[in-house]
Amino acid sequence: MNTFENDPKPGRLVLPLVLIGMIATTYTFVNRVAENNELEVIENTVENTNPSEEELETSQESTTTSTTTTLPEDYVTYLEEINGERIIAINLGSEVLQANDNWDEKTITYQEAKQEFDNFINKWEDFVTTVSEPGPPNSYANLVKNHEELKILVNLIYESTIELKAGLESSDTGERRSAALDSFNENLNQFTEKISEIVAASS
DSSP: OOOGGGOSOTHHHHHHHHHHHHHHHHHHHHHHHHHHTTOOOOOOOOOOOSOOHHHHHHHHHHHOOOOOOOOOHHHHHHHHHHHHHHHHHHHHHHHHHHHHHHHHTTOSOHHHHHHHHHHHHHHHHHHHHHHHSSOSOTTOHHHHHHHHHHHHHHHHHHHHHHHHHHHHHSSSSSHHHHHHHHHHHHHHHHHHHHHHHHHHHTO
16 A cells, blocks of 8 residues: 555645645635625726717707897887887778778768768878888888888878778769778788888897
8 A cells, every 4th residue: 555655746735735725715815804894896887978868958958049139229219110000000990991881881871971981081191191201211221112112002001091982972882982992901901011021020
Protein backbone atom coordinates (compact mmCIF):
# COMPACT_ATOMS: atom_id res chain seq x y z
CA MET A 1 0.00 0.00 0.00
CA ASN A 2 1.41 3.39 -1.01
CA THR A 3 1.67 6.03 1.74
CA PHE A 4 1.74 9.83 1.56
CA GLU A 5 5.48 9.77 2.03
CA ASN A 6 5.87 7.52 -0.97
CA ASP A 7 3.94 9.97 -3.31
CA PRO A 8 6.53 11.40 -5.71
CA LYS A 9 4.53 14.68 -5.94
CA PRO A 10 2.92 15.34 -2.56
CA GLY A 11 2.09 18.97 -3.46
CA ARG A 12 -0.61 17.94 -5.93
CA LEU A 13 -2.91 17.04 -3.05
CA VAL A 14 -2.19 20.18 -1.02
CA LEU A 15 -2.83 22.72 -3.82
CA PRO A 16 -6.55 21.94 -4.34
CA LEU A 17 -7.10 22.15 -0.61
CA VAL A 18 -5.42 25.55 -0.48
CA LEU A 19 -7.54 26.84 -3.38
CA ILE A 20 -10.76 25.65 -1.77
CA GLY A 21 -9.78 27.34 1.45
CA MET A 22 -9.01 30.62 -0.28
CA ILE A 23 -12.32 30.63 -2.11
CA ALA A 24 -14.27 29.90 1.07
CA THR A 25 -12.39 32.60 2.95
CA THR A 26 -13.00 35.17 0.19
CA TYR A 27 -16.73 34.36 0.01
CA THR A 28 -17.08 34.67 3.78
CA PHE A 29 -15.16 37.96 3.82
CA VAL A 30 -17.21 39.57 1.07
CA ASN A 31 -20.53 38.60 2.65
CA ARG A 32 -19.44 39.89 6.01
CA VAL A 33 -18.31 43.23 4.58
CA ALA A 34 -21.59 43.61 2.71
CA GLU A 35 -23.64 42.86 5.82
CA ASN A 36 -21.63 45.13 8.12
CA ASN A 37 -21.85 48.08 5.77
CA GLU A 38 -25.42 47.43 4.56
CA LEU A 39 -24.30 47.57 0.96
CA GLU A 40 -26.93 47.36 -1.79
CA VAL A 41 -26.58 46.77 -5.47
CA ILE A 42 -27.69 49.88 -7.32
CA GLU A 43 -29.10 49.47 -10.79
CA ASN A 44 -28.25 52.27 -13.15
CA THR A 45 -31.26 53.47 -15.12
CA VAL A 46 -30.97 55.50 -18.29
CA GLU A 47 -33.49 58.30 -18.49
CA ASN A 48 -35.30 58.86 -21.75
CA THR A 49 -33.75 61.98 -23.16
CA ASN A 50 -36.26 62.18 -25.99
CA PRO A 51 -39.01 64.70 -25.08
CA SER A 52 -42.62 63.64 -25.44
CA GLU A 53 -45.02 65.27 -27.87
CA GLU A 54 -46.70 67.08 -24.97
CA GLU A 55 -43.36 68.45 -23.78
CA LEU A 56 -42.54 69.57 -27.30
CA GLU A 57 -45.86 71.37 -27.62
CA THR A 58 -45.36 73.05 -24.25
CA SER A 59 -41.86 74.08 -25.24
CA GLN A 60 -43.04 75.46 -28.53
CA GLU A 61 -45.81 77.41 -26.84
CA SER A 62 -43.41 78.87 -24.31
CA THR A 63 -40.93 79.91 -26.98
CA THR A 64 -43.52 81.38 -29.32
CA THR A 65 -43.53 85.12 -29.20
CA SER A 66 -46.36 87.28 -30.41
CA THR A 67 -45.80 90.54 -32.19
CA THR A 68 -48.18 93.43 -32.04
CA THR A 69 -48.21 96.30 -34.47
CA THR A 70 -48.84 99.74 -33.08
CA LEU A 71 -50.76 101.85 -35.57
CA PRO A 72 -50.21 105.61 -35.79
CA GLU A 73 -52.73 107.73 -33.92
CA ASP A 74 -54.24 109.34 -37.03
CA TYR A 75 -54.62 105.89 -38.60
CA VAL A 76 -56.54 104.63 -35.58
CA THR A 77 -58.66 107.79 -35.49
CA TYR A 78 -59.76 107.19 -39.07
CA LEU A 79 -60.69 103.58 -38.32
CA GLU A 80 -62.77 104.71 -35.37
CA GLU A 81 -64.53 107.30 -37.54
CA ILE A 82 -65.58 104.90 -40.28
CA ASN A 83 -66.61 102.27 -37.77
CA GLY A 84 -68.89 104.86 -36.20
CA GLU A 85 -70.21 105.72 -39.66
CA ARG A 86 -71.00 102.07 -40.24
CA ILE A 87 -73.29 102.11 -37.20
CA ILE A 88 -74.94 105.34 -38.36
CA ALA A 89 -75.55 103.83 -41.80
CA ILE A 90 -77.25 100.80 -40.26
CA ASN A 91 -79.54 103.03 -38.20
CA LEU A 92 -80.39 105.22 -41.20
CA GLY A 93 -81.09 102.11 -43.19
CA SER A 94 -83.57 100.95 -40.57
CA GLU A 95 -85.45 104.25 -40.91
CA VAL A 96 -85.74 103.76 -44.67
CA LEU A 97 -87.08 100.24 -44.29
CA GLN A 98 -89.52 101.34 -41.61
CA ALA A 99 -90.87 104.18 -43.75
CA ASN A 100 -91.30 101.84 -46.71
CA ASP A 101 -93.08 99.25 -44.53
CA ASN A 102 -95.38 101.90 -43.14
CA TRP A 103 -96.53 102.73 -46.63
CA ASP A 104 -96.85 99.08 -47.67
CA GLU A 105 -98.98 98.35 -44.62
CA LYS A 106 -100.95 101.56 -45.13
CA THR A 107 -100.40 102.66 -41.54
CA ILE A 108 -99.69 106.18 -42.86
CA THR A 109 -101.29 108.36 -45.50
CA TYR A 110 -99.72 109.09 -48.85
CA GLN A 111 -98.72 112.57 -47.74
CA GLU A 112 -97.19 111.20 -44.55
CA ALA A 113 -95.28 108.65 -46.59
CA LYS A 114 -93.89 111.36 -48.86
CA GLN A 115 -92.79 113.29 -45.78
CA GLU A 116 -91.04 110.28 -44.27
CA PHE A 117 -89.30 109.55 -47.57
CA ASP A 118 -88.15 113.17 -47.81
CA ASN A 119 -86.81 112.95 -44.27
CA PHE A 120 -84.59 109.94 -44.91
CA ILE A 121 -83.44 111.38 -48.25
CA ASN A 122 -82.21 114.51 -46.46
CA LYS A 123 -80.45 112.42 -43.80
CA TRP A 124 -78.64 110.36 -46.41
CA GLU A 125 -77.62 113.49 -48.26
CA ASP A 126 -76.01 114.80 -45.09
CA PHE A 127 -74.42 111.42 -44.48
CA VAL A 128 -72.73 111.51 -47.89
CA THR A 129 -70.90 114.63 -46.72
CA THR A 130 -70.05 113.00 -43.38
CA VAL A 131 -68.44 110.01 -45.09
CA SER A 132 -66.68 111.98 -47.82
CA GLU A 133 -64.98 114.52 -45.57
CA PRO A 134 -62.35 114.70 -44.32
CA GLY A 135 -61.36 111.14 -45.18
CA PRO A 136 -58.09 109.43 -44.23
CA PRO A 137 -54.66 111.07 -44.17
CA ASN A 138 -53.15 111.13 -47.65
CA SER A 139 -50.03 109.40 -46.36
CA TYR A 140 -51.88 106.07 -46.17
CA ALA A 141 -52.44 104.99 -49.75
CA ASN A 142 -54.39 101.88 -48.81
CA LEU A 143 -56.87 103.86 -46.76
CA VAL A 144 -57.25 106.51 -49.45
CA LYS A 145 -58.05 103.85 -52.04
CA ASN A 146 -60.59 102.12 -49.81
CA HIS A 147 -62.17 105.42 -48.86
CA GLU A 148 -62.87 106.20 -52.50
CA GLU A 149 -64.87 102.97 -52.68
CA LEU A 150 -66.83 104.02 -49.59
CA LYS A 151 -67.66 107.37 -51.21
CA ILE A 152 -68.95 105.62 -54.31
CA LEU A 153 -71.11 103.26 -52.28
CA VAL A 154 -72.60 105.95 -50.03
CA ASN A 155 -73.55 107.99 -53.10
CA LEU A 156 -75.23 104.93 -54.61
CA ILE A 157 -77.21 104.53 -51.39
CA TYR A 158 -78.28 108.15 -51.53
CA GLU A 159 -79.37 107.77 -55.15
CA SER A 160 -81.40 104.70 -54.15
CA THR A 161 -83.30 106.77 -51.58
CA ILE A 162 -84.22 109.29 -54.26
CA GLU A 163 -85.39 106.46 -56.47
CA LEU A 164 -87.51 105.12 -53.62
CA LYS A 165 -89.33 108.44 -53.46
CA ALA A 166 -89.78 108.35 -57.23
CA GLY A 167 -91.20 104.85 -56.91
CA LEU A 168 -93.62 106.07 -54.28
CA GLU A 169 -94.84 108.74 -56.65
CA SER A 170 -94.94 106.40 -59.66
CA SER A 171 -98.19 105.29 -61.22
CA ASP A 172 -97.08 101.65 -61.33
CA THR A 173 -98.06 99.05 -58.77
CA GLY A 174 -94.87 99.30 -56.74
CA GLU A 175 -92.33 97.69 -59.10
CA ARG A 176 -90.09 100.77 -59.32
CA ARG A 177 -90.05 101.27 -55.57
CA SER A 178 -89.34 97.56 -55.02
CA ALA A 179 -86.36 97.66 -57.40
CA ALA A 180 -85.07 100.80 -55.69
CA LEU A 181 -85.37 99.08 -52.31
CA ASP A 182 -83.33 96.10 -53.55
CA SER A 183 -80.64 98.44 -54.81
CA PHE A 184 -80.67 100.34 -51.52
CA ASN A 185 -80.23 97.16 -49.46
CA GLU A 186 -77.46 95.83 -51.69
CA ASN A 187 -75.45 99.05 -51.63
CA LEU A 188 -75.94 99.46 -47.89
CA ASN A 189 -74.69 95.92 -47.25
CA GLN A 190 -71.63 96.52 -49.42
CA PHE A 191 -70.92 99.78 -47.61
CA THR A 192 -71.05 98.28 -44.11
CA GLU A 193 -69.11 95.17 -45.15
CA LYS A 194 -66.41 97.32 -46.78
CA ILE A 195 -65.91 99.23 -43.54
CA SER A 196 -65.68 95.98 -41.57
CA GLU A 197 -63.13 94.72 -44.08
CA ILE A 198 -60.98 97.84 -43.75
CA VAL A 199 -61.01 97.69 -39.95
CA ALA A 200 -60.29 93.93 -39.88
CA ALA A 201 -57.38 94.29 -42.30
CA SER A 202 -55.77 96.85 -40.01
CA SER A 203 -56.09 94.77 -36.84
